[in-house]
Every structure is written in C-alpha cells, then in structure tokens.
Amino acid sequence: MQFHGEVGPGGAFQAGVVLAVAIILNALIFGLANTMRAVPPVFARTLAAVGVLIYVGVGFWAMFQGGLFLEYQALFGEPPGGHDGQHAGIILVELGVLFAVAGAMTTIFYALAGRVAEIRDEDW
Amino acid sequence: MTAAALIAILIGMVLLLVRALMGPTLYDRILAVNAFGTKTVLVIGLLGYVMGRPDFLDIAMIYTLINFVTTIAILKFFRYRSFQVPLARRVDPAKGGE
Amino acid sequence: MGDLFANIGGFWELLRHPLGGAACLAGGILCIISAIGVLRFPDFYTRVHAASVTDTSGAALLLIGMALMAPNWLVLVKLLCIFIFLFLTSPAAAHALVNAAHVAGLQPRIGPVGAANPEDEA
C-alpha cells in the first residue's frame, strides 16, 4: 500500500493504520505484556515523533537547497522539467506520514488497552 | 450474471442483518457480523467486475484480514474482559515448553 | 499442432466468461441459502453450521468464478491471496466463536423437532 502511494490509489495513512492493526493482532494473541516487550510504548511514540520530523525535515532540506519550504523541485537542485525531486520528495513525505500514523495509533491503543482496571494494593 | 450474483449476496446480507438485530444471544450477533464481513469481501470483489475495473481487490484482501482481527478481538474481550491476557503461550525452547 | 493449441486458446477465451458467470451465480445462490439458514435454524450451533456454507462453498465458487473472468495475472494473484486468507482465517474464527460459546456454557437445543424453545420460555 505504501509504495502503491505514488502511482495508484491508497497511501501512507492507510498503510500506517494497517501496520497498527498488525500490532493489535499481536497484542490480542500473545498478550499485551509480550507485545509491549516487542514494540515498547517508548518506541511507538518515538516513531510518531520521527514521522513528523521526517516530514518537516524534507521541507527544511528543500529550504537549505535554496528552494521554498517543501518545494520538492529544489531537493536535488535540478532544472525545471526534471522529476526526480518530486518522486523522492513524495516518497519521503509519505514515509513520514506512515511512521506518524502507525506510531500515534499504536500509542492510542496502548493507552486504552493498557489501563489497569482498578488500583491494586501494591501500587500504593 | 455478475450483477445477479451481486444482488443475491446483497439479499443474503439483509437476511444476516435481521439475525444480527434479533440475535437472542451475543454469540448469534457475533456470528452474523462475521458472516456479514465475509460477504462484504465478496461484494467488493464482485463490484469491481460489475463496474469493469477489477483492480480493487486489495481492499477485499485487507478486509479478509481485518474481519478476522475484529472477530478475535470481540471474542477475547468478551471472555477475559481485558486485552492483557495472552491467548497463546510462546513455547520457550529452554524450558521445553509447558 | 500449433494450430490446435491456438484453437484451444480461442475456445477457452470464448468459454471462460459464461463459465465464470455461472460459477458466480451459483456462489451467490449458496450465499442466500446460508443466510436463510442463519435466520431460520433453531439454535446457535446449527446457525454456525449454516454460516459456514458461505465460508466454504459460497466463497470458493465466487472466487473461482471471478478468477475465470480475470483480465490479467495481477488480479488472479490477488484472488489467490484472498482465497488463501479466507481459508486460513474463517475456520479459525468459527472455532474461536464456538469455543467461546461452549466455554461460556451455551447449551445446544436437544429434543424432538417442534418442541417448545427453552429460550422462549425463559
């Protein structure tokens, strides 16, 4: 789905959600604690932050190359008519969206499913 | 022909919906929803053929998996009231499995 | 000999669309039958039996029909993927469902045909 993104329907958002659903299936079968050991919550929320950073980073990279913010044309400093910058920029940006969505969805699931129903004695 | 098959499945979906709404026990509802999901996969596949663009089968593929995840999630939640209990235990080769 | 093979190819091209349509129609009718079964059967376990008609014969016939009408190889591969997924997941889901109902203590309805439904009395 992710690499469909540039040439066909579908895209990064949906791919991110599917990734999160895969993690949820793991949590359903092997239990939440095992899944949290495999994909720690810290990793999930770091992934979300890294996704946003990739997106913004592509924008700033274009700025440092002398273009405007998020102007993919300027990524490799190619003349007008060349399309490599557009392709690379879109793929990178979609990768950022994928990471952000997958991380955020996993964080939400952990937050809801990981709640302890009542406070036990040992917690005090 | 495909349109007739599609309409047949849609009629089946309506009948299943009646069972999902009536369902005396909760399990009847889950059964109806699960069968409904299978039929939706088939409907999506056939819709592509009826509209002359059978390239949308990716969605049907994802549905097949998501329908399974949903059924398992509902059943597990209903049985354990929690997401935290594992359904299957990983066999530990060091202990020889227990 | 090559001429014969070319003829077979053309014949198959002519034949596969009606065959696929017929398979799809048969699958659709099986889907209706299974839905009627789910609606009419008396208790939960027999309803599971009726619903599995869709999962096996209905889905198989429909997917085979669609595969016969497939315009290119990519669609065929996707249909094969759906077939495999469906045949791996739907028995697992049905087993999980019946297992959960059994563990929860849902009893099958036993007795002569036409006896009063205990669910109605309760």
Place this chain on the structure above:
Amino acid sequence: MRELFTADSGPLLINITLLAILFIVAIAIARLRSLFAIVMLSGVYSLVSAAWYIAVDAVDVGYTEAAVGAGMSTAVLLGAMLLTARTAKPEKPLSKIGPFLVCGATAVMLIYATVDLPGLGDPNSPANTGPGMTYVQINWFDTGVPNVVTSVLASYRGFDTMGETVVVFVAGLAVAMLLGFGERSLAETLRNKKRKDKEGDAS
C-alpha cells in the same frame, strides 16, 4: 421489472440496497442499549459504507474506511469499553423530542440542497470544470506523478498534509497524556510474575 436488471440500472439498484442497509444499521445503533452490540454494529456500518464508497468509485476513501473504521476503531472502542459500563443509560422519553426536531430540520434542509447537486461524474459540474480540471491538465508536466490525488495531496498541498500529520501526532499524544502511556500494565505483569516465581521457589 426486467429493466431493473439491465446494465444501466444495475448499479442504481446496488446503491439503493447498500444505502438501505446503512439506514437500517444506523437506526438499530440509535435504538440499542447494549454497548457490545453497538460496537459490533458500527463495524458492520463501516463495512457497508466502504462497499458503497467503492460502488461510487471513491476507492481511496474505501481504503481508509476499511482500515480505520472496521479494524482500528473496533479495537479502540473495545479498549474504551474496559473503562466504562456495559450498557448505556436509559433515557427519559421527553428528552428525545428536542434532538429529534433538530435532526428532522437538518434532514429536510439537506434533502432540499441535494436538488441542486450535479449528478455523479457529471463532466459539467463545478468540481470537474474548475481547479480540478486544471490540476489534471498540468499535473503530468509539473510533477511527472501518474496519480493526481497523490500529487495534489503531497505536492501541491504539501503544507496542508503536514498539518494533518501533526494533527494525528497531537491526537495520539493527547490520548496518551490523558490516559497514561500504558506502561503500568507491563510493570504490573512483571511484578506479578516475579511474585509468582518467588512463591514457586518457596514452595
């Protein structure tokens, strides 16, 4: 009756059937009190609506509905049900009249507005003649990306999409801030296991 099944009106019949199923499910969700049944029926709702999106040729919306509506939101709603009661509160009969009137008035206005809408896929509608057509025409020369939806989303409106990504991130962060990151269950499971091991050693 025969015209109903010919090629022209077949899609119409399919649309009508799907929308009727959607309507029935929506009414049932509004009437039911058991939250379990409501969660399952909302899964059914999103399944049917995704099938309908594909019937009207909006494939990427169908994708999103499949992934988010059927898979993600069911799991998240079940997780949310852990934290609350199993059935909804019964309502007072009189308190329904106000919302019913508001909904009815909105429905009448929406139906009145649909009279002016262009038909599905009408080439002369404003959406197909204005900026949309311009994008389709200049897209290949500008970006060389075959899918117009992707190039509009990621290239022409990249800043907008960046905002959406940040919104998703902030939403995840806000839920985690409100409910905790879910690490306590891991810590508790580890503690229980350690205690069980200790008891096993002692016995």
